[in-house]
Structures are given as structure tokens and as C-alpha cells.
Amino acid sequence: GENVEQHPSTLSVQEGDSAVIKCTYSDSASNYFPWYKQELGKGPQLIIDIRSNVGEKKDQRIAVTLNKTAKHFSLHITETQPEDSAVYFCAASNWRNNLFFGTGTRLTVIP
């Protein structure tokens, strides 16, 4: 099955700085890579996703990049704000398989 590794487990940045979270996956058949944000006491919220036919996708301050050859993908948050503080999960899936989640990154944005 798929194995998704996520780094770092915790990340602290100053408000206004950028944050980068990286994930690797093992199954070359995986073709869908979503990112979820989970705030305290809430469910994971889908914030951005990318499919394997695309190398990069951007939505305002967040972007995801994918390197299929190296089997890794990253989440980039620019101009971080205190409300970006949360736990972020990456995941990988192909159409027929489960979503396999990373272990999460706790992001803290320091005002």
C-alpha cells in the first residue's frame, strides 16, 4: 500500500514569513494529492489539491508543488497570518485506493 511521510512535525514562523511543509509518497500509481487544514476541535478542511498531470497549483497565499519523479509534494504558505496556525495534513491517493494521510504538521504563526 501507500506510505506517506510528512515533515516537519512542528513548524513555527513569524507572521508575514513563508511556511513550507513537505511530503513524500511511495506508490508511483498515486495521482491525487490533497492538503487538509485542521483547527482545534474541528474536522480536516480541504484547502488545496493537485493531480499528477499538474506540477504546481496556486490559490491566493497557498500553493502546492508536485514532483512525480521524486515522489514528493509540498505545501507553501506565503505571508503567513495567525489564523494560518493549525495542523496540516498531506495525503495521497489513486482513484481506486484509500486516501493515505501523513502524520501532520503543527504550524504556529507568531504575531
Add this chain to the structure above:
Amino acid sequence: DAGVIQSPRHEVTEMGQEVTLRCKPISGHNSLFWYRQTMMRGLELLIYFNNNVPIDDSGMPEDRFSAKMPNASFSTLKIQPSEPRDSAVYFCASSPSTGRDIQYFGAGTRLSVL
């Protein structure tokens, strides 16, 4: 749309009692998932329904756990009898696709078994 709705948000029960968690998926979505989240094991898929039919229940930990989806707008996850090690946050998610990729999560039910 109201999103995926789960109830109750919190449940405290004693060991041996029956627990029923409820989920209403997003209208029009044809896939539904139940997950369990713990610090030790992260997010684990318990069971997946497509068009109300259980497709993959390989993640259900043991016979004490059962799930049903009697119609497209309602699902239950039952634990009978409950044990302290079942304490976790249980999430329901739904997807508009037949596959398992795009999933939208509910707010979860925090279960504490004493």
C-alpha cells in the same frame, strides 16, 4: 450547503455501553467514509460506502464495530460494547465522486469511554 453533519459532537459513556454515532453527508455526494483519529495512529479509515453499499470495511477494528447507511442522507457507526481503547475522535467524510479522492469532513464526534 451545510457540509457534513455529525452528531453528537461529544459522547461520554461507560465501558460496555453501546455507542451510536451519526452522519449526514453533503447532499448529492455518493461516497461516505468513517475515520478514527488518535494521537498514536493518526487518521485511520474504518469503512467506505458508495451509493449506500459498504465497499471496504477492512479498517473496522473488530466485530464490536458496525456501520450502516440505510439511505443516501444518513449513516451510523455503532460500537457495542464500547471499551476505553475506543476513545478517539470519529470523523465522517463524503465525496462527490465514485473514487475515494476528494473528501469533505464533518466536525467529528469526540468519544470518551470511561
